[in-house]
Amino acid sequence: xxxxxxxxxxxxxxxxxxxxxxxxxxxxxxxxxxxxxxxxxxxxxxxxxxxxxxxxxxxxxxxxxxxxxxxxxxxxxxxxxxxxxxxxxxxxxxxxxxxxxxxxxxxxxxxxxxxx
Numbered sequence: 585x586x587x588x589x590x591x592x593x594x595x596x597x598x599x600x601x602x603x604x605x606x607x608x609x610x611x612x613x614x615x616x617x618x619x620x621x622x623x624x625x626x627x628x629x630x631x632x633x634x635x636x637x638x639x640x641x642x643x644x645x646x647x648x649x650x651x652x653x654x655x656x657x658x659x660x661x662x663x664x665x666x667x668x669x670x671x672x673x674x675x676x677x678x679x680x681x682x683x684x685x686x687x688x689x690x691x692x693x694x695x696x697x698x699x700x
Contacts, residue, residue, distance in 0.1 A: 589634045592696045596627035596689040603685045619681035621674075625666045626689025633659040 600623020608616025636655035639648050667686075670677055 593627050593630050595692040599688050614676050615678045615681050618678035619685040622682035622685035623689050626686050629659045629663050632662050
């Protein structure tokens, strides 16, 4: 996993913490933990993508494309499974903080594009 990928995942974790910690302090455990769960879905699925995307340097473009599609489907599938698990198993979850923090972690990719 390259440094840029690590930076993006670390940024996603920081975004999750920066959003969920104040919510925890202001609104309590359910809201704060719901927000962090949404962020955790974001950075966990990015980790899975990075792991599944790994291909030897200099690989044939077809190999890289297959690795990308495999990684993208793994990420999408895990995202669906994790959201379903949280929503089914955690009856008190606060859905709005869960979803909004997940969305905020997606912006880490755009921020990373702007960073040198």
